[in-house]
Amino acid sequence: MAFLAACLLAFAVFFNAQARLVPSNISRGSSLTPHSNSSWLSSSGVYAFGFYKQGNGYAVGIVLVGIPEKIVVWTANRDDPLVSDNATLLLTADGLSLKPTQGQPMVASTTQAVFSASMLDSGSQLYSAKSETNSSTGIFRLIMQKDGNLVQYPVATSDPYYATGTDGSGNNVTLNLDADGHLYLVNNTVTIFNITNGGITTDQSKSYLMRLDIDGIFRLYSYSLKQNGNWSVEWQSTLDKCNPLGVCGFNSYCVTMDLKAECKCLPGFEPTTLGDQTSGCGRNTVADVCNSVNESFTYIMQELPSTRWDNFAYMTLSLSDKEECNKACLEDCNCEAALFVGGSCRMQRLPLSYGRRRLDTSDSAFIKVGISKPPAADNFLKDKNKRKGLVAVLILGVLLTAFGTSLLVISVFAFWKPKVWGYKMMNQLNGDVEWNEDEVAPRPYAYEQLEKMTDNFKEEVGRGASATVYKGVMLCSHKLVAVKKLENVAAEGEKEFQTEMKVIGRTHHRSLVRLLGYCHDGPKKLLVYEYMRNGSLADILFTPKRKLYWEERMGIARNIARGLLYLHEDCDTQIIHCDIKPQNILMDEYMCPKIADFGLAKLLQQDQTRTTTGIRGTKGYVAPEWHRKMPITVKADVYSFGIVLLEIVCCRRNVDWSLPQEEAILDELVYHYFESGELSKLIRDEEINVRQFERVIKVALWCMQDEPSLRPSMKKVLLMLEGTVDIPIPPNPSSFLNSI
Incomplete structure (x- = not known):
């Protein structure tokens, strides 16, 4: 009878006497599959056992099908992973088996058909589901205690928020739901508590269902069997949605x-x-x-x-x-x-x-x-009253020391200044003044110096819509650099340009390309970066030069997320990159990714969280709010990262018109497969843990939500990629846009 007991723990459903007919037999060797829409019906046609769609896969359970709206009343092994559409459920001599094998056998065999379910007198519990689309164990439970008290608790706690107050009534108390909708407690044959208080009118044209809902409220529903019937709440344990303890978590x-x-x-x-x-x-x-x-x-x-x-x-x-x-x-x-x-x-x-x-x-x-905290006051001023007796001595000593030191400094400066100045001028003319790795801010270069470093801009290593990148060599150390020559850029004030370059130059993170210097000579604007030997992420992902394995790709994704987290939350001045794409993620000699190209970046003041600015970025990676003229936040970068994450996972471009039309746009294709439980179709030519693959896809879909407030912060994205937090099932990324 394990089958019956399991059914009881999920839901209790009762129909009138006419529904309780002689069961039909299911012969040994019978099987069910998800794609065939087959099921095993009860003789009344009210219940069906088989596969049902849940999220991006299938579960096995009992569904109420005698009405137009299907209602799940029980799920087998409800906390196990969902199965794909190639699963088969087979009735054998040993019981029900699920193939491909998924852990333990699904349910024990039974020689008796199940007609109804009732709460037992053995302390049985009723659990809520996790969500409307996920029937795994939720956070609330209803328990018929051995002391005769019917109580609601949050799972794993003993903090009640609803009770019938019938404790002390004995250990034979049972919960009963009659076919006429009356819900009550009985001790042997004596009614000790009428839960619905007799307020429900007997109606043979209705069926009744009691359920502990996902919000923690115990409800009794009725369904009219007449034409165009619907479910109605007949009774509920509370009207206050905040009454169930645990509906909101800690803090x-x-x-x-x-x-x-x-x-x-x-x-x-x-x-x-x-x-x-x-x-x-x-x-x-x-x-x-x-x-x-x-x-x-x-x-x-x-x-x-x-x-x-x-x-x-x-x-x-x-x-x-x-x-x-x-x-x-x-x-x-x-x-x-x-x-x-x-x-x-x-x-x-x-x-x-x-x-x-x-x-x-x-x-x-x-x-x-x-x-x-505001800056601390000067400790000397704080304690000046305690040191009045020493003031005169200190002043006299300081004056004498300062006078002697000043004479010495003036003499040395007067002697050495002409020689130092001449040496610097000579080095500048020869182009030998170079960046020192200990310098914090990028240093300015003369245009002639960069001409020499690039051999008159001879070797081009990259080109974009508004800039060309050349390979260069520092003249003394022979250190390779990348010199980016900006073209067709709107004129900016000298102060604003230098301020932005210095702020970006003060960013120090292993996942950001280091800005070494710049040149601002009238219309000539150039940036000097550390040289990245392995080109861009796009070169590696979209060309067959080298195949990156799954773990390598996941390491790249996490490091990109760390770089964006630094820009968004750890910089003194918050930076929105505005143009995250594989072409702007460069790979060093160890194949570690570094975010580059801050040409379109937007800097936010300390008291700013958003900005309004003209559209920036690259088609296919631009967040929807740019087109709606909404204020732009760091969530614009999160959207772009979601697109890049899909490209990393699937090793293809987000938009590829060389493919069939239904496969050309990657983000639409991915959600289609996610919704249909067919993500395995995206896996190509390598051994990948399917659950890890699905997890990363869910992260990307959250990042790509049309509504910015639904997207996670980069801190949350990194935690999800590292596997330290649960990831809820994401909605259709464009569902918010379609609802307005």
Whole structure:
């Protein structure tokens, strides 16, 4: 009876007596496949067992098919990976087997057909699904406890948020759903609790279903068997979408918006996983309050009024004033949050859990948030009152020392200056003043120097729409360089040009090409970069010079992501590259990628997060917001990275009109295969872990969302590529655009 018990744990569905007919027999050797749309029907035609579509694959389960709208009532091995369309389910003497073999046998065999399901008296549990499109185990459960109490909990916790209050009623209590829609608890034959309170009108033309939904609410549904029937909620355990504990994860709180539960992060926090509210939030800055050695940060308290949280205080103070509670937490380095509840100040460490906005309460939470500290005052001025007795002696000593030192410096400078100046001028004329690796900012070059370094721009190594790149050699060290000669560029002010070159030149990261110098001589504008021996990523991906294996390609993708993360979050001045594509990713002698060509980059001030500017970038890689004249953020680079990631994964260009029309545009083709569960068709001539392949495809599809706010940050992208966070199923990248 394992088959029946498994069915019970997922859903409980009851139809009226007319649906309970004699079962049809299924002979040994019968089989089912996804593509044949075959199934094993119950004799009433109400239930069907077989494959059903889920996400980008198939699951095996029981579906309610006696109505126009199919409803999944049970899924076999619901937490196992989905199967592809070449799977076969076979009934053998040993039971049901799934081929190709996927782990353990799917279900045990049974000699009896299943007519109905009911909650057993053995502490059975009902679990929610993970999402509307994913029937694996979710985060909520309904349990019939042995003490007779029917309780709802978050999974893996013992924190109830709904209970019938029937504990102490004995260990024979069962949950029952009659064919007329009455839901109640029975101890042997005695009704001890009427859950629906008898408020449902008996109607033989309706069928009923009880389900623990993905939002954690236990509901009773009815379906009219008449023409054009539909599912209606007859009863639910709560009307408050924020009532289920755990609907919002750690360090976030639930707010009801337009009858929906929306999760908001604490001040100074950001979502841990994009698209998954239950994953909670994490700090967006390092906050080791007690042991911090970062003198650039200080801490303030920010209030969240009218919120309630679970109380796990390590200390409670009797304080009648909010400000006193605020101050007490701020002065205690162990305190990360303080809950002010009815005259008590509850000092807490993070994480906070089960937060929700309650307009009927005056409770408040105070959160400790790190902010930039203003420059420290001069210590000498701070302590001047303590050193008044030494002032006269110090002044006299400093004056005498300064006078003697000044005489010495003036004498040396007067003697050596003419010789040093003459030596520098001679070197400049000979073109021998070169970049020193210890220099931080790029150095300026005269145009004549770059002419000599490139042998009058003799060897061209690359060309773009607005620039040509030449191979050059430093005259003394013979170090190879790449000299980029900008052409047809709109005139810029000298100050703005030099400022941008110096800011970009101060970027130091192993995944960025180093800018060594520049020339700005009127209309002549040139940039000097370190030379990359292996050309561009495009040369390697799109030509058969060298085949990159899967792990090599994934290493390249992660390093590109690290470079963009540095530009977006770790630079003193935030940089939007604006033209990420394989041609602008160069490969060094060790085949490590480095982002290049900052000619179109946009610099943001410290208080800026977005900018409005004319369209930049390359067709096929440009984010949709450029065309909609929307403000541009770093998410424009994220979109371009998503396209490049697909090209790295599939080793082909995003747009290739030499292919059949239905295959020409890579991002559209990939989502089609993703949706149909056929991603394996994209794998060419190498052994690739299919699950890793699907994971990276999902990262790319999130990056390419038309709506910028849906795209992850590069920090999240890198975490997903490294496999340290879960990746939710991405929607169709253009679904937002199609809805407006």
